[in-house]
Amino acid sequence: MDIIITIQHAANVHFFKHVICELEAVGHDVHVFAREKGVTTRLLDAYRIEYELLCGEPDGWFGLGLTQVRYEYRLLQRAREIEPAVIVSSHGIAATHVATLVGARSHVYIDTETAINGGNRLTTPFADTIYTPESFREGYSGDHVTYPGFHELAYLHPSRFEPNESILRRHGVDPDDRYAVLRFGAWKGNHDVGKNGISPECRQEITDMLAANGDVYVSVEGDDEVPMGGEPLPVPPESFHHLLAFADIVVGEVATTTLEAGVLGTPTVRISPFAGQNEMGKFRELEDRGLVRSFRTSREAEALEVIERIDRDPTATATWADRRETLLSETTDVTAYVISQLHERGVSTTDRLTPQTSEATRDERNDSIPN
Structure with missing residues (x-):
């Protein structure tokens, strides 16, 4: 299956790096699109994640709006070429808009309430499935799923990270x-x-x-x-x-x-x-x-x-x-959770990760993602 993952922030790189590796290990085509912010592309390069940079870092508040428009337009162009089954993002405004326009499902992971991140108002109305930690203080109509965990446990859970x-x-x-x-x-x-x-x-x-x-x-x-x-x-x-x-x-x-x-x-x-x-x-x-x-x-x-x-x-x-x-x-390995939700709600049930496959690919993942 063709899956698009969008990266808007360095934290997104960490959140999705193991998801990308494990999905690719079982044959899915994962297309990563990024916009520059801080050390975002440096991390993508360090973890040897293939990606396309759609736009650079904005210059000032006015530039932020122009960058968002440019990013959405270029993502839409590429999504039309790829025809993905699902577009996955973390707080990704463009992802849900583009998924709606190209007929893909959109999965968005949100852990910051709208009072802090007003961008949620532009994201959630277009999302097919919204995922939030159980601690999240807002509820959404439609397909809103909660899980026991934090975004940071996608990459700092003991099954993903060992201090060295x-x-x-x-x-x-x-x-x-x-x-x-x-x-x-x-x-x-x-x-x-x-x-x-x-x-x-x-x-x-x-x-x-x-x-x-x-x-x-x-x-x-x-x-x-x-x-x-x-x-x-x-x-x-x-x-x-x-x-x-x-x-x-x-x-x-x-x-x-x-x-x-x-x-x-x-x-x-x-x-x-x-x-x-x-x-x-x-x-x-x-x-x-x-x-x-x-x-x-x-x-x-x-x-x-x-x-x-x-x-x-x-x-x-x-x-x-x-x-x-x-x-x-009392919490979960969030990477494993994201993958399970892609298989259950976004990706064909064929070629699912089995526990054996997941365990085997973990060694490959650790080799391909350097500390």
Whole structure:
């Protein structure tokens, strides 16, 4: 079967990389179309995923709209040539529109509520099947399916990812030494209008506090500089999750990174203008499970107290590891779930993955997707 998968963000690469590999392993033709954003194409190249880049990164807010129109038009042209059975996306506006026009089924995976991501209003009315985690706080009419998990468990579930100390050592990081990871965003996304992240003063204070006990590795988007006392990330983007897994604490304002650190069982504090009363369901669940502590940017002082408390707690690593084990016992391997839904709702019942086939292709997948 011909299947189109759209990639709009680096997180989409991680979400779909194992899905793509396992579908191709049993003979499906998977066509990957991307638009540039951050390190998206670098990750696709690193994981040796064949793709077509339909448009580059937009320049400013006006350019964002033009890029979306260009992306949809080019995707429509290619979809008409391919005639896919199904188009799959994560928060992909273009995918559902194009699927409707070419007569394909559309599967869209959403984990961010409309109050945060207004693009849902342009996506969901056209989707054949909408998939959301059970923690998602909105309901949709039509075919809306929920599952126990997080997007991040498509690539950070133990069946998909194993933290590797040798990768860190290769890049000069000793996983046995104390270190922290900080992640600061650019706040230029289509849902970031009018929002600001952690203040420069608080960024510096966090860095100073954590640098007193170990190295502080900082990822900064945009033109902002790494705070004094911090160091740029020592690993390439495709090895970032190994750095998160062995960190003693992760502090950030970017949703994806703090979610990833949380499901990896790393002590995590999030400071974000999106935290608070209208909190996303996924962060509410991780807060309830004690895996991610979230604070609105107006509560930076409280967040600093919690960061200091965690940093001084010698039992924090073990406590978060236990909480992660509970999480894993109550959630699912999301890659396996996405594939099962394609077979049940989007792809012909012939050539289904069997447990034996899935297990056999996992070794091939691990060989083809480097750490």
